[in-house]
Amino acid sequence: MNIVVLSTGRAPTAPAVAGVRRQFAGLPAARLSLVTWLTPSEPLDRIADMVVVLGPSPSAATGPIVRSRVVRALRRLVKGGVSRQFWTQLRRRDDAVRVVAEARAVIALDTGAARAGWHLARRHPSAVVTIGVPAAVRLLESDPAEAFS
């Protein structure tokens, strides 16, 4: 069973991702993929089966560019907030599209990722798509026939 976690919030840490995996312990062996806006703060090799980073690379993000508030506001108007940019990038990236297409459950970890989750719910009618892990676990557990398929 493939589980995809979407995150636009803080850089994912190993304990946080391990915590997500732990919550699926009662379900059949789950393959956990992480689609995240920020680069994880540490390697997740042993915890996540796949990590797709959609946001700007850390070097670009921490560069010396200082934009005025007006420029930042304009940029936000054109490109949208993180939530919109995350969804735009997810659609454009083949690796992200592939991993989501195979998902049995798609979980938005934060409200920023909810937009992508909402769109994915409409594109993948058979997937469980929730905000928050416990709700996904509950929905999968309540439909074991599908969860085991």
Place this chain on the structure above:
Amino acid sequence: MTSHTEPPSERNLGDRCGERMPHLLYVAWGFPPCRSGGVYRALATVNRFAARGWRVTVVSADRETFIRYTGSDTSLEHQVDPRVTVVRLPFVWPLREPDLRRWSRLRMERPRAWAKLRIYLDQLVFPEVGYGPWRRPLEAAAERIHRADPVDLVMSTANPHVAFTAGYRLWRRHGVPYVMDYRDAWLLDVFSGKRLHADNSRAGRWERRLVAGACEVWFVNDAIREWHARLYPAHAPKMHTVSNGFDRELSRGFRQHEAEPDSPLSFGYVGTVSSKVPLAQFVEGWRRARECSTDLASARAAIHGYLGFYATPQPDLLNLFESAADARISYEGPVSKGDIGRVYGTFDALLLLLGAGRYVTSGKVFEYAATGLPIVSVHDPDNATSDVLRDYPLWFPASSLEPEAIAQALVRAAGAARTAESRLRTRARSFGQRFSRDRQLDPRIEALAHKVKQPLEIA
């Protein structure tokens, strides 16, 4: 609307030896399998009414509500007296909907605007966010039930306060008396002691009307009752304190043991961990205590219960537990009511962590006292709970929420867990026995039985 089946021998009765037994309509939004703290009071109340010969119909939200939103404990359903009829009403809770498939485009595109609109809509017919829309189906159900089998008394437990509307409706239309059972308070913030809603707010006006019409108003402690008595002095005589208590299930599986001299001590907490619980202060105090006591250096603290009031655990609390793992503090998840006695039996001492406020009381304090184990109190010393435990022989209250004070209380409790004589433990247990639920409820049930036999004067 569904109801569970009564045993045939009890059906259609309403009569015992030719006498029509009173019919109680009990409204509790949260009822088994809902797992929230207030459910135990509702469950115990209806069971006690049934045991004392009342015919009881419960109106509650549907099971799906609890499975989806609050978390559920199906073991609780088996504890409902089979003579009790449970009527389930559909309940929708859009603000807490985690299934993104059920979100509208507006909610996804404009989450803040959507939330504002939702909050406005929720309060159109009753001023309570999330629960207001339940008023109409609840009132309709109360009417249906009363038509089919006349109700002698309505009792509603809050929160949510929308539950009170069923009683008010039957009183206004049919003169049926009603009891308001406050597990908390509506206009009062029990943590800060501040007023939450102004006198002329919709909530303030609703409460004034409801209290005026009620036949009795129940509160869980004297502090909250006195606050309301000051607010509605004309109605103070009908206000009663009906404390929480421990449930019989506790005795199932509970075996008190004396700590083995060489084995590490086990401290335990059982209950919902909300953000009001001084968990961070406890962790600090625990660390400090481990440095100055060999008993505590090897001890563990196991925290059982839900993290927050809903099915989704609060991430900040989860993080706190992860960071405290090195101090042997572990989060063990929820315990079903059926397993509660066994879990208490694994502890050498108990941790009573409560939010601040003199109006704060807790159901678990009665359960704790009934075990006879040493209890470490980590809460505001002025908390209403202190009054309950003041004469408990194995009580170790922290004098403040400073780490040093918490550490001292823990060290003293650890000493007692190792050395307390069995005579002292027996005394502690017998002290706790006075807090059984039945003992709290019986005097009021008796008084209500008397009242419904003598029709009340209807205003």
